[in-house]
Amino acid sequence: MRGDAGRKAGDAGDAETARRGRPRSEAVERSILEAVVKLFEEGVPLAELSIERIARTAGVGKATIYRRWKGKEELFVDVLADIEPPDPKLPGTSLRDDMIAFLEALRQRGLAKRSSLLLHNVHAQMLSYPKLWKAYHTTVIEPRRRMMLDVLRRAVDAGEIRADLDLELVNDLVVGPMLMRTVVRPDTPLPDDLAEQIVDAALRGVRPPG
Amino acid sequence: MRGDAGRKAGDAGDAETARRGRPRSEAVERSILEAVVKLFEEGVPLAELSIERIARTAGVGKATIYRRWKGKEELFVDVLADIEPPDPKLPGTSLRDDMIAFLEALRQRGLAKRSSLLLHNVHAQMLSYPKLWKAYHTTVIEPRRRMMLDVLRRAVDAGEIRADLDLELVNDLVVGPMLMRTVVRPDTPLPDDLAEQIVDAALRGVRPPG
Amino acid sequence: MRGDAGRKAGDAGDAETARRGRPRSEAVERSILEAVVKLFEEGVPLAELSIERIARTAGVGKATIYRRWKGKEELFVDVLADIEPPDPKLPGTSLRDDMIAFLEALRQRGLAKRSSLLLHNVHAQMLSYPKLWKAYHTTVIEPRRRMMLDVLRRAVDAGEIRADLDLELVNDLVVGPMLMRTVVRPDTPLPDDLAEQIVDAALRGVRPPG
Amino acid sequence: MRGDAGRKAGDAGDAETARRGRPRSEAVERSILEAVVKLFEEGVPLAELSIERIARTAGVGKATIYRRWKGKEELFVDVLADIEPPDPKLPGTSLRDDMIAFLEALRQRGLAKRSSLLLHNVHAQMLSYPKLWKAYHTTVIEPRRRMMLDVLRRAVDAGEIRADLDLELVNDLVVGPMLMRTVVRPDTPLPDDLAEQIVDAALRGVRPPG
DNA sequence: GCCTAACCGAGACGGTACGTCACGTCTTTTA
DNA sequence: TAAAAGACGTGACGTACCGTCTCGGTTAGGC
DSSP, X not given: OOOOTTSOTTOTTXXXXXXXXXXXXXXXXXXXXXXXXXXXXXXXXXXXXXXXXXXXXXXXXXXXXXXXXXXXXXXXXXXXXXXXXXXXXXOOSOHHHHHHHHHHHHHHHHHSHHHHHHHHHHHXXXXXXXXXXXXXXXXXIHHHHHHHHHHHHHHXXXXXXXXXSOHHHHHHHHHHHHHIIIIISTTSOOOTTHHHHHHHHHHHOSSOOO | OOOOTTOOTTOTTOSSSOOOSSOOOHHXXXXXXXXXXXXXXXXOOGGGXXXXXXXXXXXXXXXXXXXXXXXXXXXXXXXXXXXXXXXXXXXXXOHXXXXXXXXXXXXXXXXXXXXXXXXXXXXXXXXXXXXXXXXXXXXXXXXXHHHHHHHHHHXXXXXOSOTTSOHHHHHHHHHHHHHIIIIISTTSOOOTTHHHHHHHHHHHOSSOOO | OOOOTTSOTTOTTOSSSOOOSSOOOHHHHHHHHHHHHHHHHTTOOGGXXXXXXXXXXXXXXXXHHHHHOSSHHXXXXXXXXXXXXXXXXXXXXXXXHHHHHHHHHHHHHHHSHHHHHHHHHHHHTTTTOHHHHXXXXXXXXXXXXXXXXXXXHHHHHTTSSOTTSOHHHHHXXXXXXXXXXXXXXXXXXXXXXXXXXXXXXXXXXXXXXX | OOOOTTSOTTOTTOSSSOOOSSOOOHHHHHHHHHXXXXXXXXXXXXXXXXXXXXXXXXXXXXXXXXXXXXXXXXXXXXXXXXXXXXXXXXXOSOHHHHHHXXXXXXXXXXXXXXXXXXXXXXXXXXTTOHHHHHHHIIIIIHHHHHHHHHHHHHHHHTTSSOTTXXXXXXXHHHHHHHHIIIIISTTSOOOTTHHHHHHHHHHHOSSOOO
């Protein structure tokens, strides 16, 4: 899970392989991650976050960072895990309730400075740091997409959704508008009932009921 | 429209104020912009595109670049204008046709390497280069959003859309899913009839007709 | 003569090949050399004289130093030329007078902090910096040895020196004792008439005149 | 005699104060000294001999070195004692014989790679490592100088040397030329009869006998 | 025959310097 | 006056040692 630049794979947690030498300080590790988060929340874009500055902020030598991570990218992957809010809890009472709860969680995250910045930055560096983007995909985007698809599948079984629809499409129809607001147009305010509005429009469609 | 770092406002195009000294070479200007586009299409992310390298590629002195633009950001804004495909032509035959034409244009752009890379990069650097993001908003996002809103307004008048809906929401409901595919999940292939699928789902809704 | 890391050989001083770009500042060059001499006279040994510190002292970027010299060694070779006192002037009135003048110049240098430190340091780094040692040999030791050998040759012709002696040996016999005092035992004070004492002892020999 | 960084003075060899805990391994001590000598003879200059490398070569932890010596300098002082050849044995048959034997010992050492390197290096680092220089002075230079002065004093008593000469000067007159050859001009070959040549020239002087 | 202090290897730790590169500004010659 | 060339001070890059500091694990007395 960690970058662990200098570690042999599988060493960690191996009760039998007594680790030699002075063990790495967890306090130091925490202070590095916290330094990144701190600078991050002060608005320094990932691309301008130099290892040198992180080390200075954390009160740590550069080598101590490179001992743990091969570079910025791998460090950021671990920062990601630290920052990302937990999966939303869905009530399970109905398709509509679950969808709204899901979108509401997205909206909250869009409102939270930390997560919002993170999302933007990760997105931003997707080309420079493909591993970071992949990690974000794996640990954040995919699990939630699967969560949503589960909800949709159950809804199809319950007859709440037309059986002829591609569920991926349904997912995008609901999540896409929320991303338009939080990512593409982050400058416009998000109404309190945005999740409700989106879900209802997606469920009913925009055609008049004739 | 240009960055024109060193020019006094109003100088350009003033026929009476005979400009003194050697005039700026347009060929040089073009070769700079083309160098950026070239490097860009070779996959160099904006963040790693150094002025030094641009100058080298264009066969130009660094000062010549700084004379025209204050920095990378302003240069990129001009590159934007060079690259961006023209506004899509909408048939105007029906709401559904217009929407599909609009989304299809988005999809084409997502498939085009140049535009896709540009979108990703611009989006990516929105934090580092706020002016670039703003320019992208002003020259690309907003005009098309307005174009779409016009379509929707006419559709409301024609009774093709429920009158109680926020048109911004309707716009997001249609455009959002396309962005999910082109920006958030750029790795999955885009089906040929994606625009149609999205539009139909958005029009009818995902509920069973009962 | 200079290290000139980035220059093609023969470029310098070529009146026809007009050098392009901003020329290297002589003031900067001087301030670097002076910074080295300054730190040097403060007692910092060559081995501990970091490029970083030289740059800091000279108020200059590291790259500016590396642009001119490939490393510390080549820089020090140039410092050498700056510091080294000029060749001693020999009166030419007699063998004894010339020898005394020569040794007196050595003694003066041994008393001069700057030259003494330099000699010790150059000597000191002879193994780490072979080029420096070679340069010292070429520009300082050899010319003076040749100067002394000329004196001796003329003395042989004039019958002032036994014709059966190896002149190198005679040279060492005169210069060696002075080096013992200035280099090997730098802690003992040097009497004012040291040069005279040495020359007379070398001329007459230490045996009683029987 | 040892550096013994962590020991209280007077502890060593105190038969009554039984030292508690695991005693220091002599094998480790030897392997450290041998590692230094080995690297040394491979031509690594003292200045570039890092503690880290010595530890690696000796198969020893860095702390084990620092436990015994305060730093490189004190370690090298001990290495000195290991390496230095024993005092030359003088025949005592005549002034000339003793001088020649003394110089011949110097010449042999100049030819021996190990001692020659050591001399150069110790001399070299005299400024960076004053203690090392002092130790070299105390344990090597001074005893031999005293040995030589004893020889000279006896020679004065026996009427073999002019009584009006400063014996230090006579010493330098004989030793200086040998040092010129072994230290200042180490690149020129040393003739077999160099000691003889020097002594004879010093005894007789370079003036023609007339 | 334990107890315990000191040793041992390994290696983490905060630093400093290395030599390279790009930044954005500047100063030259040439056109 | 613009253009290319490239020098300039600045500061980050990733690596290597510095000397200090923990670790787990020996290795000897002293009880």
